[in-house]
Amino acid sequence: MDLTPRPVTDAESRAQIQRRRWVPMIIVALALVAGGVVVSQFLTSAIDYYCNVDEVGVRDGCVGQRRIRVQGIVVENSLKQSNGVTEFSLVFHDKTLRVRYQGDPGGVFQECIPVVAHGRVVSGVFDSDRIEVKHTNQYVEKNKTRFDEATKETAACSQLPG
């Protein structure tokens, strides 16, 4: 019995077989390229040193006018917004740094929230062109305090002489 594969004569079937063979190979190749792009993007973005506020001007890589990323918490009552410029102070381990940013940072940006600012130190002020807001891993119910207060009041009421 001859078991040699027969040549496919039907043009449509032939095209289908070709497609079935090539598509996975193309996807594997694209996945390899995409993996390379992802890693290179990560490494490129990591070129900017990631510094805490207390490390600016102290730690190697966080000194001078080079472009860095600075992490800290927005100081309470330090936020000023005028003429499209947002100014605030960042604090970390008792060290503060004044930040100037052109525009509105967006996200849940507010005082007392941790942020990462991208930019460089110019004349003692951090001139930022990108702000990313960090949110902590703590999730607190919005009306929790009101609920606690109400519970306390209810408890106090129950002790009143009837």
Place this chain on the structure above:
Amino acid sequence: MTTTQGTATPTTQKLGIATAIALIFLVLSGLIFSAEDVVQGSTVRMMYVHVPSIWVAYLAFGFTALCSAVYVSNRSRSLIWDRFAGASAEIGVLFVAISLVTGSLWGRLTWGTFWVWDARLTSTAFLFITYIGYLAVRRLGGTFSQRARRSAIMALLAVLEIPLVHFSVNLWRTLHQKASIADPNAKVQLDGFMLFTLFWGLISFSMLFAWLLIHRQRLMALEDAVQDQGLDRAIQERRTEAGR
């Protein structure tokens, strides 16, 4: 007359109904019963889809590796383990995609940006691409056992990325926050009903994973059977020709 046979059994039907009920309760709990976050407001509700999605992805890829290990180590080389591995990886890819999309939307609303190349996001994207590659490798052709062997090796290597993704927030300084419930200090940092909703999400998504996995594995078995039938038919044709 031909009869159509589905992939459902009374047990999977019950599991499907239970999963649907669990998901409906998750929607109600996530959107109505649970409170807003004091900082993020309603945006926090994203968490009830985002975290369970990546959990299912970890579970799925872990299961893929386990089935691959069983296939490689078992002498019988039963293809059921290969099909379970493939089905699980497909579901995992789907849920990583959901996690990346919901994470990106959540990031836009809280961080102020859709994407940053930080360690957690980059490693998750890399995980997604790796398993897209795994699924493509499964379709490269050859016999069922060639497919199973080739993909088993890849699955056993790819699963090593999961600890890297999970602990990336501890290994590097990232914009992504650290774990809330899988914290090494085991300090739960989610208020009351938020924690319950999140756990409910993990349970209901895990049930969905189990239901999808069983059905997809059965569908794969049917696909393999169809392929086998084609081969059997071709051999039969040759035999008939030879007999003439």
